[in-house]
Amino acid sequence: MTLTSDLADTLARVGDAAAAAEDPWWIIGSAAVVLHGRAVAHVKDVDLMMSARDAEALMRRVGGAFRKHGASDRFRSQVFGIWNEPPVPVEIFGGFSVRTDERWRELSLTTRQPVTVAGTCLYVPSAEELVRVLRMFGRPKDLERARLLLS
Numbered sequence: 237m238t239l240t241s242d243l244a245d246t247l248a249r250v251g252d253a254a255a256a257a258e259d260p261w262w263i264i265g266s267a268a269v270v271l272h273g274r275a276v277a278h279v280k281d282v283d284l285m286m287s288a289r290d291a292e293a294l295m296r297r298v299g300g301a302f303r304k305h306g307a308s309d310r311f312r313s314q315v316f317g318i319w320n321e322p323p324v325p326v327e328i329f330g331g332f333s334v335r336t337d338e339r340w341r342e343l344s345l346t347t348r349q350p351v352t353v354a355g356t357c358l359y360v361p362s363a364e365e366l367v368r369v370l371r372m373f374g375r376p377k378d379l380e381r382a383r384l385l386l387s
Contacts, residue, residue: 242323251356261286268360274384281325288314291330
């Protein structure tokens with residue numbers, strides 16, 4: 237999938253909504269792969285990673301649905317919710333952690349590249365850092381996304 241009008245509209249809304257954040261934030265996952273110029277078969281949602289404080293504030297501003305049971309055996313967030321108003325649902329992660337090597341680690345990104353969509357600034361990790369994150373996630377779909385970024 238390339239940057240469709242629905243995805244572009246959603247990303248512009250995310251950028252506008254996240255502009256008030258006090259801490260750095262990023263688009264990760266399949267939408268980030270698309271923002272790096274790669275074609276992804278399907279972007280079912282936009283993953284927005286931010287601090288717990290900013291995630292909670294954004295969810296309240298946009299009227300998103302907080303989820304208490306967003307944790308899995310591999311991923312968890314201090315704050316998790318879904319914003320369903322945009323054409324593509326937005327999953328908002330605040331204080332996001334990944335279980336690796338039998339322990340939980342908060343995902344900490346060090347790169348932040350601006351990308352403009354419909355006149356709105358968004359941020360993604362560098363392609364190299366995104367590959368590292370996707371490999372850490374380890375699911376088949378994430379490994380495929382990492383492969384796309386390396387091609």
